[in-house]
Amino acid sequence: MEELKKLTVSTNPHIRDENSVNKIMWNVVLALVPAVIAGVYFFKIKALVVILVSVIAAVLTEIAIQKLRKQKITVKDGSAVLTGLLLALVLSPIVPWWIPFIGSIFAIAIGKQIFGGLGHNIFNPALAGRAFLVISWPAIMTTWLLVDGTTGATPLGLLKLGGVNTGYLQLFLGNIGGCVGETSAIALLIGAAFLFYKKIIDWRIPAAYLGTVLIIALIFGKDPMFHLLAGGLLIGAFFMATDYVTSPITKNGKLIFGFGCGLITMILRLFSGYPEGVMFSILLMNAANPLIERFTRPMPFGSKKINKKKEAEKKEEKKDEKPKGPEVGLLDEKGNKKKLEVYGQKGEPIKKEEIIKPK
Secondary structure (H helix, E strand, O other), X not given: OHHHHOOOOOOOOOOOOOOOHHHHHHHHHHHOHHHHHHHHHHHHHHHHHHHHHHHHHHHHHHHHHHHHOOOOOOHHHOHHHHHHHHHHHXXXXXXXXXXXXXXXXXXXXXOOHHHOOOOOOOOOHHHHHHHHHHHHOHHHHOOEEOOOOOEEOOHHHHHHHHOOOOOHHHHHHOOOXXXXXXXXXXXXXXXXXXXXXXXXXXXXXXXHHHHHHHHHHHHOOOOHHHHHHOOOHHHHHHHHOOOOOOOOOOHHHHHHHHHHHHHHHHHHHHHOOOOOOHHHHHXXXXXXXXXXXXXXXXXXXXXXXXXXXXXXXXXXXXXXXXXXXXXXXXXXXXXXXXXXXXXXXXXXXXXXXXXXXXX
């Protein structure tokens, strides 16, 4: 009896993980530190200003909205900091200060809080903010700074417009034109390795995403390594497509989600007038996420899968079955319904045949 008193009955889930929202968010922020360092190293103070303005605007917007809604202030969980940081890392380092400011306000207010806050948003907030900025100020958002201080095109832009390839070493290190945090492949890979080590992200979405890009590049005779290292593919595959809220939780769903992201990315890169496709691909797959989860939902333990086609066939068979017993619906030569003789176990007739006139 003493042992029974120590038992606590609670609602599910009964299996819990050591990771909390706070721990996950701050671990992702920590994983982005190498990309932040690389961005500030290559683009100097301009990159640092973009990062600070974006993060501060995101945090202040979160506080203001939660106060207006009379909710508990949750900026300590790190989600607003992460949104502001991700947005800053996918912006050009030479955008005016008000671009990250407005983008972060949109990302938090419209991309996140309007749906009910963390855990309810259907789109990645940072990418939603960037999409808004690209649509609103396309010229500003597509002007890039090179490491020598001049403006120029990104590696994907150079390939799209002039057929110029950028060397693998430059793409790997990051001394190229582009967004603040997406130019250095090695910095992003270090951050991704940290996330895998901490078991923050699952391998399925990045593997399906990168694998699809690689295969499509090979099919169309393009350089697969270039497409893997250039643009925002690495930061998108490891840090944005793997967002817990806007990506599937099922194993097969993750593979489908990653495949869809890779397919859309390469369609846009190869056949559209836009040199990059990571942002649009992830946002489109975010929209498809509920549908993916619906069709990849695992069956409960012990249940049996219902074959809808067979069930429909059985129902049709039941409808077509003829009535049993003495009256079986047979007609004689004159079209009259007749009753057949029915015999017992010993062979004796139970009823004689008699003609029934149809009504």
